[in-house]
Amino acid sequence: MLKNYGSPRQGPLSDMTNRATVRFKGAMRFIRSNEDALRKESLAKKLLCKNNKAFWKEIKLMNNSNLSLPNVIDGVTGSHNIVNMWKSHYEDLFNCLSNNKDVNNICKKAEYQRDVEVSHSEIIHAIKDLKDNKSCGLDGISAEHLKHCSDVIIPLLSMCFTSLFVHGILPESMISVVLVPIAKNKNASICSKSNYRPIAVVNIVLKVFENIIYERIAYSLITCDNQFGFKTKHTCIYMSSKRLY
Structure with a gap:
């Protein structure tokens, strides 16, 4: 002016x-x-x-800050070599624990107290619990696909999941995931693999199957009152407001 x-x-x-x-x-x-x-x-x-x-x-x-992908991770160069490095690193990391007896006991309780057949209502409820706007896994199917598809898919998934329970086997194509390394601290070195945490992008059908299993064994998953993370209707940011004994 x-x-x-x-x-x-x-x-x-x-x-x-x-x-x-x-x-x-x-x-x-x-x-x-x-x-x-x-x-x-x-x-x-x-x-x-x-x-x-x-x-x-x-x-x-x-x-939010756009980080350029590093060309070197712990001295390893080349996209192919870096991929193999991550593969070896995560194979060792995710297979470092032995079988948990508590998990086996929970599975036995679920087996004896629940019918092996997966009902239509279980599948519908599991699909409704899926979160929208999430990345697709290797199958290329999103949560929105299942939420808005024809009802014909429900009995087909019921037969499929029931068969998985009966035979106790999950196909390789179903459990394969995409592991995406995410930098923990963007101010630290992005060339060190210790500064990365893996995010697993799973297939949407496996998510539905996991929701069904969780609903069946949720009654056996008893947690401490002082646990706030990975717990329904809880979050770690509320922990400071509770006095711990």
Whole structure:
């Protein structure tokens, strides 16, 4: 607006512009010096109002930074060699534990207390529990495909899942996953494999099968009152508000 009047260097219009500029620069200095506190206050308000969607959206924006893929991981170069390095690393990592007796006991309880046949209602409920807007696995099928497909698929899945329970075998094509390494700390070295955690993108049919198994054995999964992560209607961010004994 000042330029429309010839950019005067004195007078009421110039004074008004100068005052606005001073206030703007002062506000910018305040924001820069108190950026962390303002972000924390904003997150706290969203959490207090139980606006989880806005809370996690802001968290995502805070952590969003485009990292270029490194050409070297722990001294290994070349895309093919890096893929083999990740394969070997995760094979050792995910097979480092022996069979858990508690898991075997839970499976036995589920076997004796539940019919092996998978009902239509179990499948419908398991499909409804799927989350939308998630990446597809190797099968290329998303949750939206199953939620909006024909009802003919329900009895077919029922026969398939029942057969899996009867024979106790899962086909390789069903349990194959896509492992995506994600950097833990974007400020640390992205060339070290210890700075990565794996995200497994599974096939959607396996997710449905897992939901059915979980519903059948949920009554046997007793957790400590002090556990907040990986627990229904709980989150780790609420842990600080509970006094632990």
